[in-house]
Amino acid sequence: MLAGVVVVGFGAAGACAAIEAAEAGADVLVLDRFDGGGATALSGGVVYAGGGTAQQAKAGITDTPDAMYDYLAHEVGDAVTAQTLLAFCDDSADMLAWLEDKGVPFAASVCPYKTSYPTDRHYLYYSGSETLYDKPAPRGHRTAGRGTSGKLLFQRLERAAVDRGVRIMRQTTAQRLVTDPNGRVTGVVCRQLTGFPARLHKFLGKLAAKPGLYVPALRRRLHRSIRRIENRHGTEITVSARDGVILCAGGFVANPVMMREHAPAYRRGLPLGTLGDDGSGIRLGSEIGAATAKLDHVSAWRFVTPPSALMEGRLINERGEEICDLHRYGAAVGHAMITEHGGKGWLLVDGPTLAEAKRQIPGQTTWFQRLQTHYLFGRARTTAPTLAELSRRTGVTIGDFAGTAPFSLIDVSIKRSIGYPCPMLTLGGLVVDEGSGEVLTADGHAVAGLYAAGRNAVGICSNSYVSGLSLADCVYSGRRAGRHVAAARRSRGAQR
Incomplete structure (x- = not known):
């Protein structure tokens, strides 16, 4: 089978790469182990964007590319x-407009309180630690759809790709790359399922x-069945790529x-991704x-909000020492807990704070956040009339704490818990040229014909993650790779 550009993986990065390459005139074929969507479709559909987006302007939010850069420099x-x-940052507002042009909807309703993820009433929010720095602005642009809206984001990108003539081979697993005698990548060897095994x-x-x-x-049980189907019924085929291969197959959080x-250190987290995120x-x-x-860089989220009242509490370790400012993004909290405190932590709150948090639950939480509060205010909470008694009951040292009795200590330690999971995703990957997305060798030379994007590659969020930054990087790096592989194709054509 022959194609111009072969894209391996069909999440946000793969879809954006395919769209850009197709719009530049390339013949594009996408390979996906499953049915498309990847971790994007499982996500909240949040794209980190700023510098004066249309949604920010409509909401009366002042933001500039420089202000966005000043904040992200701390994270990146x-x-x-x-x-x-x-x-x-300079391209951010235009990037969001590009997504809107492809049918992805956004909205300007700003969330007025700190949250890990807004309800269906709000679609623009402070998705990171912006409020701790100068010139803060809400830059988390959630795809405007009900529930966790990553599925809607991907569906619109998928439709845009198909409308531009992109071919998609589903239930097709890439096994190895094909290179010519000069080391140029010229294709992909795959195993493809058809008929009933594919269904x-x-x-x-x-x-x-x-x-x-x-x-x-x-x-795990389903994965064993899936692997058996692939091994028994998959047919090996070779897909040739005249212009190049773009790797967009996600991270490795599903590869133990x-x-x-x-x-x-991240063994207790909940892998956020599909089985295709296997490295x-x-x-x-x-x-x-x-x-x-950056393969050792993992984002693990420990959110204590919503309800937003809980930010009035104090996050401590077993010696009573403060772990992290609760105004920081959940991944910063999770990182501090895992790397410095063995994944353990307790949230100390007084009676009025707990009561206000309970009042906020109906208006500030989605269904999965309500499950979290049910766990935190139930089995994870210990309450006592005095701090001394609370310390005696829990074994946690509690120092000075100004508040009104009764006092509660909520165990927010990172465990394998359905009621209070710690989602995580990997951030490192292949090293790429930042101007083109070409994959590089250890000595800095480009691997001819090979590009990478999204969580297959080192990118904007590979040091520190805030909500929406991975999807934004998938769009940015996917478009970059798609444009450059098409430009290289035109250049070779002109030389001939």
Whole structure:
């Protein structure tokens, strides 16, 4: 089978890469192990954007690319160069407009309180730690749809890709890259399912995504069945790529071997992604000499809000020492707990704070956040009339704390708990040229014909994650790779 551009993986990064390449005139073929969507479709559909988006302007929010850069520089660090971050911020408003042009809806209703994820009344919110820095602005642009709206985001991108002539091969697993004698990537060897095995594979894949996401034992059993189907019924085919291959197959949070090797401290988190987030895209590049970086960087979220009243509490370790400012984003809280406190922590609140938090539950929470409050205010909470008695009952040292009795200590430690999971995703990947998305070797040379984007690659969010930054990077890096592989195609054509 022959194509111009082959995209491996069909989440946000793969869809955006395919759309850009197709709009530039390339013949684009997408390969996906399952039925498309990846972690994007499971996500909240939040895109981090600012610098004066149409939604910010409509809401009366003042923001500039410089203000966005000044904040993100604290989060991004050395994950990308200052020039790349500046370009990302300068292009941010146009990027969101590009998504709207592809049918992705956004809205300007601002959430007035601190939350991990807004309800269906609000679609623009402070999705990171912006309020702790100068010139804060809400930049979390949630796709305007009911519930967790990542599925809607992907559906619109998928439709845009199909409308532009992109071909999609589903239930097709990329196994290895094909190179010519000069080392240029010229294709992909795959295993493809057809007929009833493909339909069964699709069904099991959906179950593994949800509810399997929340029930790890079920997901493991489903994965074994899925692998058997692939091994017994898959047909090996080679897809040739005249212009290049773009790897967009996600991270490796669903690969326990890679997690143990690169991020062993994160063993208690809830892997946020599909079974396709198994590191296969990273492996494909590594096998032909591509460099990797930031593989030990994982985002693990420990949110205590909503309800927003809980931010009046104090997060402490077993010695009574404060762990982290609760105004920080949940991934910063999770990082501090895991790397400095063994994943343990307790939220100390007084009686009026707890009462106000309970009053806020109906108006500030979605269904899954209500499950969280049910756990936190139930089995995870210990209450006592004095701080001394609370310390005696829990074994946690409690120092000075100004408040009104009764006092409560809520166990927010990171455990394997359905009632209060700690979602996590991997942030590192293949090293790429920041101007083109071309995959690089350890000595800095480009692997001809190979590109990477999204969580297959080191990118904007590979040091520190705030809500929406991964999807924004998927859009940014996916479009970049799609444009440059098409431009390289035109350049070779002109030379001939």
